[in-house]
Amino acid sequence: MVTLRKITLENRRAVFKLEVAEDQRRFVASNLSSVASCYVLATNGGHPFPFAIYADEQPVGFVLVTYGTTGYDEPSFAARSYCILRLMIDKACQNRGYGRAAMNEIMAFIRTFPAGPADCCWIPYKHANLPAKKLYERFGFRDNGETFNDESITVLRL
Template structure:
């Protein structure tokens, strides 16, 4: 499996909008339509479609902290931030989430930042275990009722 991230183009939208999480995961990550709409107003945001060959499997949005308009209390001013990571329900459990994290870690390194961070809804079916297996650790901070995790790059 070779996961690629691609800048979102107009002709990608239908494929990305078709992707949905499992019913029990709704509320853990915003739908792709919302992420793409919000990205236009989120300073420092970068959004990519996640593709396996010609198949859209997910969406990833990151924020470069030095390009962001302002930081929330508790946010790390020197950490690349994974703002959204969504893998379609039919593509979960196949390594796409971990591959997407590897792409995000590479982007954080390309930006020259020392850390990468994200926040997660605390729920039994959240992706916390996947993030911890990838080397992310809980920081002890909570932002907007979400658990903050980070790792050094």
């Protein structure tokens, strides 16, 4: 069973050790960098929601959901939207369905509107990251034609 869990003093090191395969590193920041971004976002009026992704009792990935502006280049509709800013599954745990199961949990969390109302959720991703694009499309996300920092923007109406 895949669940989202808060990052705690007890699990933080295990989460920081998770990493994608060498050829995927160009697509996603490290989990440590992402957690540090949470501090910057939170102290500048943002609403970050970092989670460890667990398969049963084993951490297998990381996700960072944000609400509102992120401080990064973003689409004009970002101010009242949720964003899946980072999502990764550890290289040893890929191709086991954890990404798909995690997206189910992530979308269920977002649909509780924990930081406020929103019309959509968006995800920035590198155009060359075809597995990510396919995953997002399975959940109804569609590219809207915008690009920021060499990343395509895919959007889902909530």
